[in-house]
């Protein structure tokens with residue numbers, strides 16, 4: 001295992017005034033990072049501060065917007081204070097019970113985290129130690145408790161290791177202050193090159209509204225969500241949880257449609273008939289309304305529905321309607337896999353429409 005600072009001292013010559021992350025890495029992660037294309041990049045902060053941290057009744061602290069935000073707005077960028085291995089494989093001492101072994105592993109992790117935390121700059125250490133800890137009664141040491149309460153799952157730093165989606169926990173000064181909602185209005189994206197998170201609004205947010213974040217998959221039932229939230233030591237009281245029966249039915253509908261609402265299905269529809277597509281468009285529009293009603297714009301199904309609707313309108317030769325969906329797709333900046341070049345379709349008079357291989361294709365049948 002390695003302790004390292006990111007960006008390292010060589011990079012810091014370039015970005016000397018920037019915050020750094022202390023890391024407790026598996027072998028190979030540091031090298032993987034150094035070899036990433038474009039690494040290192042500076043941390044680019046938004047020009048305007050759009051949030052403040054305040055006390056929230058029953059939730060500890062939380063983030064609130066200080067101005068009206070639009071879907072896709074960048075709220076903040078942040079390099080984590082700490083990025084650390086979630087767990088380390090340890091040989092089990094003979095005669096240790098499961099409980100003893102678990103405690104032994106937690107203690108071992110605590111000692112490793114201590115080394116990483118002691119490497120932090122004083123202001124970073126102070127911010128880290130001030131974070132919430134809901135693991136004070138389960139054998140976790142104080143640092144493990146802070147990491148387990150505040151860590152965002154981070155993968156992609158162990159090339160060749162199968163299932164590397166959440167090998168690391170990343171603890172942030174501000175993002176880790178976000179409270180959970182099952183209808184979150186923000187999501188974050190991690191950029192390896194700048195080694196930082198960017199937090200985006202996934203829908204319009206009013207001035208003074210609480211900024212919320214999904215701690216786990218929010219597309220599932222209320223019961224499953226409460227189960228997944230148990231380690232955080234609170235019971236969620238968001239609208240989707242308090243009106244669980246109605247919300248569960250809508251989320252189940254969204255999840256079921258997710259499996260079939262693919263662009264390839266639409267393409268299959270084209271071979272069928274205009275009529276099929278017409279009906280399908282109505283169904284997709286209804287699904288989009290459900291997603292918005294449930295506040296699930298953070299899920300990739302939102303993109304699928306918008307993209308499908310844009311395509312259907314292009315295929316029908318309806319540039320004005322297509323451009324309205326292109327404008328919304330253009331704002332989905334929080335998922336690098338989904339972001340695309342929708343700018344060319346923003347103007348309904350753009351020549352990109354006529355150049356599109358499916359433009360008015362339906363009407364030529």
Ligand SMILES: C[S@@+](CC[C@H](N)C(=O)[O-])C[C@H]1O[C@@H](n2cnc3c(N)ncnc32)[C@H](O)[C@@H]1O
Pocket residue numbers: 058059060061062131132134149150176177178179180181232233234235236237
């Ligand atoms: C990552 S921290 C969030 C920031 C935290 N509220 C603070 O004071 O720093 C996670 C902890 O915040 C609290 N929390 C987060 N979301 C909550 C919610 N929706 N309702 C009540 N408490 C919540 C829980 O105590 C949880 O363990």
